[in-house]
Amino acid sequence: MSDVRTETSTSLEQGAVDDVLALVRRATDADGVEAVSEAFRIALTSGRGGVSHTLAYAGPSPSADLLGYAALDPSGSAELVVDPPARRRGVGRALLRSVLDAGATGVWAHGDLPAARALAASEGLVPTRELHVMERPVREGDDVDPELPAGFSVRPFEPGRDEQAWLEVNRLAFASHPEQGSITLEDLTERMGQDWFDPAGFLLVEDTTATSDGGAHPLAAFHWTKREVRSAMGRAHAANSDEGAGRRGEVYVVGVHPAYQGRGLAGPLTGLGTAYLARQGVTTIELYVDGDNTRALATYRRAGFEDAAVHVVYGRPTAP
Ligand SMILES: CC(C)(COP(=O)(O)OP(=O)(O)OC[C@H]1O[C@@H](n2cnc3c(N)ncnc32)[C@H](O)[C@@H]1OP(=O)(O)O)[C@@H](O)C(=O)NCCC(=O)NCCS
Structure with a gap:
């Protein structure tokens, strides 16, 4: 034309x-x-x-x-x-x-x-990034917390106390995913101010075999869940509002401190968040993960998540 x-x-x-x-x-x-x-x-x-x-x-x-x-x-x-x-x-x-x-x-x-x-x-143009949207229905028994490996325990995020420790673990866990890894205190505070923010669903896993200078247990990993639904046009609103068409929850961010990677935390960590969402009455759980994050993709597939959609970014091919 x-x-x-x-x-x-x-x-x-x-x-x-x-x-x-x-x-x-x-x-x-x-x-x-x-x-x-x-x-x-x-x-x-x-x-x-x-x-x-x-x-x-x-x-x-x-x-x-x-x-x-x-x-x-x-x-x-x-x-x-x-x-x-x-x-x-x-x-x-x-x-x-x-x-x-x-x-x-x-x-x-x-x-x-x-x-x-x-x-x-x-x-x-060629594909330069793939973003997988994965989801799975909540099944019977999903509301039971899985056991963590020995030496670890879980507690909810405490606003006013855990911000710095979380920012540091997030930065280290997402060193190769700058979009997530570069989150600042301001960004975190902004998210904590959103309607959907629920500290009880922001789970911190600590290494109970060690203590830092201040006597706290070091933060080893976290699973931040989110409860929100989107209408057909994508307007976000709280899942527990009357408008919510089906109750959806999200595995929002999962991160393991590099020093604690490879110690079997990822599976139970995912399960702790999905169990929390199941107890809140969520019926479907979704998550977003980059296609190059093979370890996360494998963890989520093992936890029963399947691709619901794949979004692709196209760009100019880079010179070899
Ligand atoms: C993708 C989209 C933007 C294409 O818009 P469009 O105006 O129909 O595209 P054009 O008429 O300019 O097509 C340009 C070329 O794209 C290819 N193309 C577009 N639609 C196609 C189709 N349905 N099947 C096969 N080839 C297609 C053809 O090579 C076409 O050239 P040709 O008509 O000379 O064969 C449109 O389908 C759309 O809005 N899709 C939903 C949004 C989306 O996916 N956006 C991402 C774009 S990267």
């Missing part, structure tokens, strides 16, 4: 935001997967985060229909979606080229749909 016109800006008028949200809803219905992630949707509605929005229109007239939408954040991460009736007319290619020209280094394909895969390949 030769008459696709794109317009990029960092803030959109309410009418344009509504048009984009309606388009995203149509695409979600048609594709069975949300094309725009929560973070981008928040940026769209709040206008914050330095995200640039590109809108594709059918032609030059100011009243032309919206055909597609792309977003690019300052880290180089982009997403794009084309209205289902406007597909296979070159809109996706125009939007993809627009975000790549503007500096996108990775374009998300939620669900890695065949059309996205074909479009990315036709522009010479």
